[in-house]
Amino acid sequence: MLERLFSLGYSKTFAERYYELWGERALAIAEAMERPLPRCFRVNTLRIEVPRLTKLLNKKGFQFRRVPWAREGFCLTREPFSITSTPEYLSGLLYIQEASSMYPPVALEPGPGETVADMAAAPGGKTSHMAQLMENRGIIYAFDVGEERLKETRLNLSRLGVTNAVLFHKSSLHIDELGVEFDKILLDAPCTGSGTIHKNPERKANRTMDDVKFCQGLQMKLIEKALEVLKRGGVLVYSTCSLEPEENEFVIQWVLDNFDVELLPLRHGEPALTKPFGVELSEEIKKARRFYPDRHGTSGFFVAKIKKL
Ligand code: SAM
DSSP states (O other): OHHHHHHTTOOHHHHHHHHHHHTTHHHHHHHHHHSOOOOEEEEOTTTSOHHHHHHHHHHTTOEEEEOTTOTTEEEEEEOSSOGGGSHHHHTTSEEEOOGGGGHHHHHHOOOTTOEEEESSOTTOHHHHHHHHHTTTOSEEEEEESOHHHHHHHHHHHHHHTOOSEEEEESOGGGGGGGOOOEEEEEEEOOOOOGGGTTTOTTHHHHOOHHHHHHHHHHHHHHHHHHHHHEEEEEEEEEEESOOOGGGTHHHHHHHHHHSSEEEEOOSSSEEOOSSGGGOOOOGGGGGSEEEOHHHHSSOOEEEEEEEEO
8 A cells, every 4th residue: 555655656655644544535635636627617697697607618518527515616517628718717707716716715704895815826816706796796805925826826716807805025924014903804825735736746746744744833823823813703704725633733723722713614625634634623623625637536635614702
């Protein structure tokens, strides 16, 4: 079993960790990561209603199935030519997005008129989804440090007709300088990205535990800042595309131990791990959710919904 993970290109450290976490299933997860994911898209309801766009695409020969956790989400089952060359794509009627990435905004439920922060926004997939759920009303303060990625974000938001987002080329560790209190915050955190190995196979071998620890430190600082600027009763959704418990369950356990918060239940995905590497975590951690390529046909993904008390 470990030999097979080595032959797929995983480093000894990570192959052993995955075997310890999932046993024989580690191979099913790794093998599913070798297969390309279906191409999925989100209907941009700022520009068109869902049934109108699906009808237009069906007429051109595209077929798709629904994403179970997002009303506006679909994954292509037949793509007669690239959907990115259609006028529908070019005029911003849809956004190409991995299915699990559609869950954090749905879980956060930002509403029209609310004051929302997106603490790691580029290239704007989830910012534009939130704008759509908010019907372009209220405001989204969207932060990112990646200059090139922010240029792409600006283009995406403009193509999609988002008018309620303000972009900041700034670390969201400085979000408190705005002097704003938020109803809702999305922290789609920078992470080691081990859930996206199908897109970035080099991550099987080139990540180290130092990278995991570095990301964990940043994730904790960002969450601490988020909880500082969130209103009482406000909601923070934390997500990563990492498989590592140190960036997911251990971060959430730290939040439960150090802040006045509660985890809110989520309907989709598998319950998060409560005993990763033999470490006993709160039962409540099960309310956070994981998505896996072998079971959900998505990237490896983690989502937690946290209410500030
Ligand atoms: N939410 C985005 C989307 O759905 O399109 C994807 C975000 S990606 C997972 C993480 C982002 O965090 C990267 O774009 C990276 O530049 C950004 N980032 C890293 N450190 C940051 C910081 N201190 N403040 C704000 N953004 C940061």
